[in-house]
Amino acid sequence: MSAVLQVENLTTFYTTLRGPVRAAENVTFNVGKGEALGLVGESGCGKTTVALSILKLLPSNGKIVRGKILFEGKDIVKIKDKEFRQEIRWKGISIVFQGAMNALNPVFKVGDQVSEAIKIHEPRMKKEEINERVAKLFELVGLDPGRADNYPHEFSGGMRQRALIAMSLACNPALLISDEPCTALDVIVASQVLKLLREIKEKLNLGMILISHDLSIVAETCEKMGIMYAGMLAEYGNVMDTFKKPLHPYTQGLISAFPSIKGERTRMVSIPGIPPDLLNPPTGCRFHPRCKYAMDICIKKEPSWWNVEKGRYVRCWLYEKG
Numbered sequence: 348m349s350a351v352l353q354v355e356n357l358t359t360f361y362t363t364l365r366g367p368v369r370a371a372e373n374v375t376f377n378v379g380k381g382e383a384l385g386l387v388g389e390s391g392c393g394k395t396t397v398a399l400s401i402l403k404l405l406p407s408n409g410k411i412v413r414g415k416i417l418f419e420g421k422d423i424v425k426i427k428d429k430e431f432r433q434e435i436r437w438k439g440i441s442i443v444f445q446g447a448m449n450a451l452n453p454v455f456k457v458g459d460q461v462s463e464a465i466k467i468h469e470p471r472m473k474k475e476e477i478n479e480r481v482a483k484l485f486e487l488v489g490l491d492p493g494r495a496d497n498y499p500h501e502f503s504g505g506m507r508q509r510a511l512i513a514m515s516l517a518c519n520p521a522l523l524i525s526d527e528p529c530t531a532l533d534v535i536v537a538s539q540v541l542k543l544l545r546e547i548k549e550k551l552n553l554g555m556i557l558i559s560h561d562l563s564i565v566a567e568t569c570e571k572m573g574i575m576y577a578g579m580l581a582e583y584g585n586v587m588d589t590f591k592k593p594l595h596p597y598t599q600g601l602i603s604a605f606p607s608i609k610g611e612r613t614r615m616v617s618i619p620g621i622p623p624d625l626l627n628p629p630t631g632c633r634f635h636p637r638c639k640y641a642m643d644i645c646i647k648k649e650p651s652w653w654n655v656e657k658g659r660y661v662r663c664w665l666y667e668k669g
């Protein structure tokens with residue numbers, strides 16, 4: 348499977364008056380065509396920072412300080428903002444932002460908001476062609492094209508999320524980032540939205556990054572997953588292998604804290620402690636204050652990114668070779 352996106356040692360900091368916030372550090376993964384990667388972790392672990400870095404949408408105090416982001420083989424970190432805006436954002440990589448209920452502008456018709464990206468990125472396209480594309484996008488996401496003239500308040504939450512997905516696909520991107528796509532949706536609508544994302548990914552052979560704090564969403568939708576903790580990837584690999592045999596103590600803790608509807612009833616175990624402040628993260632392994640396996644070396648030295656088996660990586664001293 349050819350990689351549409353390769354992220355290598357991505358490191359992004361935010362400058363604050365109290366010092367740099369180390370929001371994402373040495374993040375490495377890739378996404379193939381027609382493949383979905385789930386990025387999972389607690390709030391503030393750096394998932395959204397990774398997405399904003401890929402899209403060059405970081406706030407003014409955010410900066411990529413190290414690493415490469417190769418989109419279709421080209422390092423987009425080095426691309427000038429103007430070129431990125433014209434050639435990559437929306438046409439190559441697009442995003443479905445979180446919060447379907449308020450991501451649409453309430454005073455513009457939904458169809459006009461979907462067509463705006465097409466008008467900006469393909470200025471030579473005629474009005475009739477744009478309307479035709481919008482109608483096809485509506486059909487693709489399961490909306491009646493006749494509803495293009497409606498305002499957002501005339502749409503339900505699920506319809507608004509579908510409209511946002513249509514908008515993200517307006518310029519035929521090769522990579523779609525979906526940030527918490529099921530926030531504020533009830534379980535039935537959330538399940539329909541996930542099914543739609545899966546279908547679209549397969550139909551259009553899209554690469555996809557799905558950001559979520561919910562392991563079940565990733566298990567249902569993605570082929571690969573990366574578990575983030577305190578700005579770093581703790582573990583990365585195939586979804587099934589990770590669920591069956593989680594390697595990192597943090598992943599093990601997350602999975603044990605997750606209820607199962609099959610098998611014997613077991614007591615759920617929560618992870619003690621709280622995530623660290625990224626202004627001043629712990630020395631060595633960032634998980635050591637919460638880890639029941641912590642050793643002396645974990646406090647002193649940051650673990651490397653071990654390739655434990657084919658396609659599976661973990662950042663933990665328990666897997667040190669030899």
Ligand code: SF4
Pocket residue numbers: 595596597632633634635638639640641642645650662663664665
């Ligand atoms: Fe726990 Fe040490 Fe592994 Fe960190 S490196 S997860 S502290 S065993």
